[in-house]
Amino acid sequence: MLCATSSRLGSMLSKKAAQNKHAKKRAEERFGLKLNKTDIRQIVSCIQEKRDSVTFVKTISNRISVWRVALNDAIALALYDKKRKNIVTFLPETYEV
Secondary structure: OHHHHHHHHHOOOOHHHHHHHHHHHHHHHHHOOOOOHHHHHHHHHHHHOOOOOEEEEEEOOOOEEEEEEEEOOEEEEEEEEOOOOEEEEEEEOOOOO
16 A cells, blocks of 8 residues: 555646646637647746736735736736746636636
């Protein structure tokens, strides 16, 4: 039993890696976009630098905030994790947060 548990732990993703995987999956699912690590980093950079291409919407918690971002032809809401400096997920612009 212990051997199975320890090998499983070795394959677990970090919280940041799991967030990245989830955000990429949701971008493809909801907007038909295949984002890569560089794309996510660029969006995070825009949020951190508060560039004109992103708009702050609201703060949800001490570490999560909502930003309106342009993803090619679509506008999405990006949930940004301040602690991990990462995108948590992408939601449709019409989603109530």
